[in-house]
Amino acid sequence: MHALEIHGLGKTYNNGKTALQDVNLTVPQGSFFALLGPNGAGKSTMINVLADTVRPTAGNVSLFGRDLFNDRAWCKKRMGVVPQEIAFDPFFTPREVLRFTSGLFGCKPDEAWIDELFERLELTEHSKKNTRQLSGGMRRRLLVAQALVHRPELVILDEPTAGVDVELRRRLWDFMRELNNKGITILLTTHYLDEAEELCDQVAIIDQGNLLTAQPMQQLMQSVASSYLWLNYAKPVTLNETDKLALATYEPRSSEEGLCLKLGRLDDGNSTFHQAYEAAVARFGPPVDAGVRSEDLEDVFLRLTARHGAKA
Numbered sequence: 001m002h003a004l005e006i007h008g009l010g011k012t013y014n015n016g017k018t019a020l021q022d023v024n025l026t027v028p029q030g031s032f033f034a035l036l037g038p039n040g041a042g043k044s045t046m047i048n049v050l051a052d053t054v055r056p057t058a059g060n061v062s063l064f065g066r067d068l069f070n071d072r073a074w075c076k077k078r079m080g081v082v083p084q085e086i087a088f089d090p091f092f093t094p095r096e097v098l099r100f101t102s103g104l105f106g107c108k109p110d111e112a113w114i115d116e117l118f119e120r121l122e123l124t125e126h127s128k129k130n131t132r133q134l135s136g137g138m139r140r141r142l143l144v145a146q147a148l149v150h151r152p153e154l155v156i157l158d159e160p161t162a163g164v165d166v167e168l169r170r171r172l173w174d175f176m177r178e179l180n181n182k183g184i185t186i187l188l189t190t191h192y193l194d195e196a197e198e199l200c201d202q203v204a205i206i207d208q209g210n211l212l213t214a215q216p217m218q219q220l221m222q223s224v225a226s227s228y229l230w231l232n233y234a235k236p237v238t239l240n241e242t243d244k245l246a247l248a249t250y251e252p253r254s255s256e257e258g259l260c261l262k263l264g265r266l267d268d269g270n271s272t273f274h275q276a277y278e279a280a281v282a283r284f285g286p287p288v289d290a291g292v293r294s295e296d297l298e299d300v301f302l303r304l305t306a307r308h309g310a311k312a
């Protein structure tokens with residue numbers, strides 16, 4: 001069964017802005033899913049539709065097989081959402097916020113779980129303060145605790161680590177990974193693409209309301225990420241028309257330190273490293289240094305969204 005199945009989802013705001021256009025997306029149960037996109041791509045709109053704070057103008061969504069819009073109460077209990085906007089009643093303490101939220105989900109507050117959440121999210125010593133006394137990072141962690149207090153099976157996090165320092169971010173992700181290992185599905189948006197690549201086993205990229213790709217992370221990296229051979233000649237290499245023609249297969253680019261060639265695969269699956277290196281040496285002589293660099297998720301993301309932007 002899928003945690004989420006989204007069909008033909010569309011949202012046009014009252015001002016005429018279309019934030020989502022016919023989005024089809026499946027989030028497998030138990031996955032750690034990254035929903036990525038540049039600013040204004042439509043990520044928060046999608047999350048707000050799931051959280052019932054934005055009404056879609058088209059499409060349907062099912063959560064663990066049940067219709068999200070017709071079976072709201074059932075679905076809400078199984079879902080915990082960490083929104084991007086932070087808003088708490090300033091007169092409540094974090095513990096009161098969590099007790100109150102448990103009540104909203106029809107559960108008796110589970111004090112042991114609340115203690116564990118405070119501990120894991122490093123809020124124990126702040127649990128009796130008023131929320132207005134908390135820092136931005138603490139409030140964001142309290143939002144995460146609030147989303148988890150009713151033990152949801154699907155956790156949706158919209159930029160949960162914005163404003164959270166590196167160390168805390170790492171510990172927050174460790175906690176999310178532990179929850180995921182226990183079978184909880186996690187869907188998150190983040191602008192930290194290196195963290196998404198490390199954590200997530202599924203990835204979707206949206207841009208201008210359109211889904212560009214959705215697939216297992218490993219599959220995306222294998223099929224789309226390229227490798228490049230960097231040849232250091234200690235100065236930029238000038239490519240004349242004959243060089244460009246001779247090296248055309250490697251899409252040569254002059255760099256500050258020399259030359260960059262795109263590597264491909266031969267029929268036997270081996271890299272074209274050797275051929276590219278020899279071709280460069282034949283034209284420019286041996287470099288002072290050379291290395292191979294593979295594209296990471298950020299490179300792939302920039303390439304896919306730039307190409308889409310150029311088309312739009």
Ligand SMILES: Nc1ncnc2c1ncn2[C@@H]1O[C@H](COP(=O)(O)OP(=O)(O)OP(=O)(O)O)[C@@H](O)[C@H]1O
Nearest residue numbers: 013015017019037038039040041042043044045046
């Ligand atoms: N309430 C609204 N009324 C009108 N337009 C809106 C509204 N909310 C969002 N939009 C527009 O919809 C588009 C998608 O916005 P959204 O916040 O979903 O993007 P996002 O991918 O979450 O961006 P970010 O990474 O900056 O948070 C943007 O062009 C935004 O300006």
